[in-house]
Amino acid sequence: MDFNFTDEQTMVRDSLTRMVRENYDTDTRRAAIGSDSGWRPEVWAQLAELGLLGMPFSEEDGGFGGGAVDSMIVMEEFGKGLVVEPFVPTVVCAGGFLKHAGTAAQKEEHIGGIVDGSRIFAFAYAEPRGRFDYADLETTAKKDGGGYVLNGHKAVVIGAPWATHLVVTARTSGGQRDSDGISVFVVDKSSAGVVTRDYPTVDGRRASEVYFENVAVPAEALIGEEGKALPLIEVVTDEAIAAQCAEVCGAMKVAHAMTVDYSRQRKQFGVPIGSFQVLQHRMVDMYTEYEQSVSMTYLATLKLGESEVERKLAVSAAKVRIGQAAHHIGQEAIQIHGGMGMTDELAIGHYFKRLTVFDAEFGNVDHHMKRHVALASG
Amino acid sequence: MNLEFTPEELAFRDEVRSFIAENYPKDLSSGGMRDDMSPEELTAWHKILGKKGWSTPAWPEQYGGTGWTPTQRYIWSEENARVNAIMPLPFGVSMVGPVIYTFGSEEQKQQHLPGIRSGDVWWCQGYSEPGAGSDLASLTTTAVRDGDHYVINGQKTWTTLAQHADWGFFLCRTDPDAAKPQEGISFILIDMNTPGIEVKPIKLIDGGYEVNETWLTDVRVPVENLVGEENKGWTYAKFLLAHERSGIAGVARSKRGVEQLRDIAKSEQLDGKPLMSDFDFARKVSQLEIDLSALEITELRTLAGEQAGKGPGPESSILKIKGTEIQQRLTELTLEAVGHYGTPYYAGMSDMGSNEYPIGPDYAQHSAATYFNMRKTSIYGGSNEIQRNIITKMILGL
Ligand SMILES: Cc1cc2nc3c(=O)[nH]c(=O)nc-3n(C[C@H](O)[C@H](O)[C@H](O)COP(=O)(O)OP(=O)(O)OC[C@H]3O[C@@H](n4cnc5c(N)ncnc54)[C@H](O)[C@@H]3O)c2cc1C
Ligand SMILES: Cc1cc2nc3c(=O)[nH]c(=O)nc-3n(C[C@H](O)[C@H](O)[C@H](O)COP(=O)(O)OP(=O)(O)OC[C@H]3O[C@@H](n4cnc5c(N)ncnc54)[C@H](O)[C@@H]3O)c2cc1C
Numbered sequence: 001m002d003f004n005f006t007d008e009q010t011m012v013r014d015s016l017t018r019m020v021r022e023n024y025d026t027d028t029r030r031a032a033i034g035s036d037s038g039w040r041p042e043v044w045a046q047l048a049e050l051g052l053l054g055m056p057f058s059e060e061d062g063g064f065g066g067g068a069v070d071s072m073i074v075m076e077e078f079g080k081g082l083v084v085e086p087f088v089p090t091v092v093c094a095g096g097f098l099k100h101a102g103t104a105a106q107k108e109e110h111i112g113g114i115v116d117g118s119r120i121f122a123f124a125y126a127e128p129r130g131r132f133d134y135a136d137l138e139t140t141a142k143k144d145g146g147g148y149v150l151n152g153h154k155a156v157v158i159g160a161p162w163a164t165h166l167v168v169t170a171r172t173s174g175g176q177r178d179s180d181g182i183s184v185f186v187v188d189k190s191s192a193g194v195v196t197r198d199y200p201t202v203d204g205r206r207a208s209e210v211y212f213e214n215v216a217v218p219a220e221a222l223i224g225e226e227g228k229a230l231p232l233i234e235v236v237t238d239e240a241i242a243a244q245c246a247e248v249c250g251a252m253k254v255a256h257a258m259t260v261d262y263s264r265q266r267k268q269f270g271v272p273i274g275s276f277q278v279l280q281h282r283m284v285d286m287y288t289e290y291e292q293s294v295s296m297t298y299l300a301t302l303k304l305g306e307s308e309v310e311r312k313l314a315v316s317a318a319k320v321r322i323g324q325a326a327h328h329i330g331q332e333a334i335q336i337h338g339g340m341g342m343t344d345e346l347a348i349g350h351y352f353k354r355l356t357v358f359d360a361e362f363g364n365v366d367h368h369m370k371r372h373v374a375l376a377s378g
Numbered sequence: 379m380n381l382e383f384t385p386e387e388l389a390f391r392d393e394v395r396s397f398i399a400e401n402y403p404k405d406l407s408s409g410g411m412r413d414d415m416s417p418e419e420l421t422a423w424h425k426i427l428g429k430k431g432w433s434t435p436a437w438p439e440q441y442g443g444t445g446w447t448p449t450q451r452y453i454w455s456e457e458n459a460r461v462n463a464i465m466p467l468p469f470g471v472s473m474v475g476p477v478i479y480t481f482g483s484e485e486q487k488q489q490h491l492p493g494i495r496s497g498d499v500w501w502c503q504g505y506s507e508p509g510a511g512s513d514l515a516s517l518t519t520t521a522v523r524d525g526d527h528y529v530i531n532g533q534k535t536w537t538t539l540a541q542h543a544d545w546g547f548f549l550c551r552t553d554p555d556a557a558k559p560q561e562g563i564s565f566i567l568i569d570m571n572t573p574g575i576e577v578k579p580i581k582l583i584d585g586g587y588e589v590n591e592t593w594l595t596d597v598r599v600p601v602e603n604l605v606g607e608e609n610k611g612w613t614y615a616k617f618l619l620a621h622e623r624s625g626i627a628g629v630a631r632s633k634r635g636v637e638q639l640r641d642i643a644k645s646e647q648l649d650g651k652p653l654m655s656d657f658d659f660a661r662k663v664s665q666l667e668i669d670l671s672a673l674e675i676t677e678l679r680t681l682a683g684e685q686a687g688k689g690p691g692p693e694s695s696i697l698k699i700k701g702t703e704i705q706q707r708l709t710e711l712t713l714e715a716v717g718h719y720g721t722p723y724y725a726g727m728s729d730m731g732s733n734e735y736p737i738g739p740d741y742a743q744h745s746a747a748t749y750f751n752m753r754k755t756s757i758y759g760g761s762n763e764i765q766r767n768i769i770t771k772m773i774l775g776l
Contacts, residue, residue, distance in 0.1 A: 156738075335757065
């Protein structure tokens, strides 16, 4: 057993801590997310320069040969600063599809651009009616000559306003919700027929509704085997969940620290409110939730490479536990900050909002509880 | 003991229901408060009720109350909640009004009660200060006697909707040398148009602006605006807080919220079936409903006690704690029900020029903002921790 990071990992973390501190103080972040574009391409370029965008790719694909633990380290630091840059959609999701199922030509075409920061992806999987079921798809991809024609509507596609490309799930055959007949495509966002409506999200990111109106893509746009993509989607989204669990751990850590700090400074009845035992115990509970969440993040991350069942059990367990912890810690942090916690001015509210939104991404507590129950009893 | 309505009560319910159906402004009927509502919209129903004599049902009849029994008042709030009516704001009707008719001078009653009833005068509450929140008694805003005026200096904060207020009721320190912090505080009515008052909105986490910082610099207020006795303001403030708390339970509104939640969960899909038919989700809704009925009967018992002459006492803290917890869980479940469409920030879209048509279903649009906003309910009106401290002392005797 070994819970230590390598020297290299520690170095990456330290330089990231610095980078996040320099770019992500509350005021700078507020200005960035409030700007027209809602993000800072120069920060993205800096991430590319630090080598982070190429980290999980093998060296032969043009990357740096890192793994899930490296993504975990990166994401935890991102969570501490509430970084909005689209690392998960681009590097973890699109990168994951390419890594696991891309042809040599596809890797050649896309990975270089991801690594140098010029190609940015969003992952268009959710639909207005499908809730958290990746197989519940109304978007279709019909064979047409050598290629496919896409039609459909994808909901709340995170990072899409910044993306140059989209990874899209679509039904190539079968009935709605069949696990067979699902395929994954890479689509250039500037293709004819791709229509987007961009908007901000409550946690300070940007997203789009993406409409595909007879979008023609070549055969090479298909990633993996036609109609057989569901297990692949599950692998990639489980990796994304593990990464976001790490992010949320970072955010919870800061939210907790801010709360403890505030309770030391804020005086009422002539004493710091942190001297009230009822608040102390609640901050202890928050801390316990945070520590358990770190453990679950390790579990999920380390099990990503295991058998399908083991992986899914661990990832769902983490998503359930951390989804609950994120709600708990977010709500308690606001409560202990009192009226100040309700203000947009204080950073704590922004952490609360990120902790809230996490639950609905890639399946909420109930969804993953069901997946866990089904696997554990099946 | 009996929970059924009598025939008279049923007749009353029909009367109320048809009055609301005929008179509630149609353009407000989509209902529910939004933070972009104008003062006119917020007071439209209040003004109609004022004319009918129904805006202050809980007041004694001599001051314009209705003489309704607790059950009738309960029916009244239920019927309003059914249409999501925008009820009179509490600051005049359930806070300062009762203080004025209980402790105020004859002149104050004549000057202020009619405007509260009619909805023509907008009130705000100037209690909290940056350094005095839960520890309200440590407030430092001073009122110094100068001839027939008080000269008031200090800073208030969290003053809800003060940006529209005509009048405010303020707690000010009139005797800085009093032995205990609770002594030496006075309850003063201030015309918000008096020179020296500056109101600055605070942006909250849901993106709205419902509270303000309020600065008072050499504000001259006639001594007639003192309510009751000088230095006895704490007594009136506590009286008011107990009234404020019972309103906070919001049972009728939460019941309506549960119905709306069920409707949402019927139209959201899970595995091709309505979310509402999912046991995990349905169980949470039922749990909420069960807790809500416990609160409802508890509130009715409290109301009945009041009718029998007991003022709202420390039991109102139970209503505050449970009522706000339920409101918060309700908004949390609603956000959960809408799935992905809780994520778009709707208030931010108008800035981006993309508000031509809504994103996602209508019911999803305010779900996140409402959830964020409702975190306030366990903080304001005496935080839930302070309510528990009150129960500890007043009921458990610890
Ligand atoms: C089954 C069992 C086996 C045991 N075995 C052993 C044994 O082998 N050897 C041995 O020496 N002892 C043993 N104990 C004793 C045990 O350690 C004590 O019961 C324990 O320390 C609590 O003390 P108490 O029972 O006097 O409760 P109290 O100290 O009177 O506490 C009562 C309640 O007050 C709370 N409380 C007390 N102080 C505080 C505070 N400062 N802040 C907040 N809350 C507080 C406690 O948490 C508890 O809820 C055993 C007890 C049990 C029940
Ligand atoms: C949206 C909103 C609207 C409001 N509207 C008004 C208004 O119109 N007029 C007005 O005057 N005020 C208003 N308030 C202010 C409100 O009454 C105060 O926020 C509240 O009293 C808490 O004070 P505080 O914010 O200073 O928190 P603090 O008193 O600093 O409390 C911070 C935390 O410490 C806890 N705490 C404090 N003391 C104790 C203790 N002894 N034991 C245990 N825990 C404790 C609190 O419960 C809280 O969790 C409003 C507040 C909000 C958020």
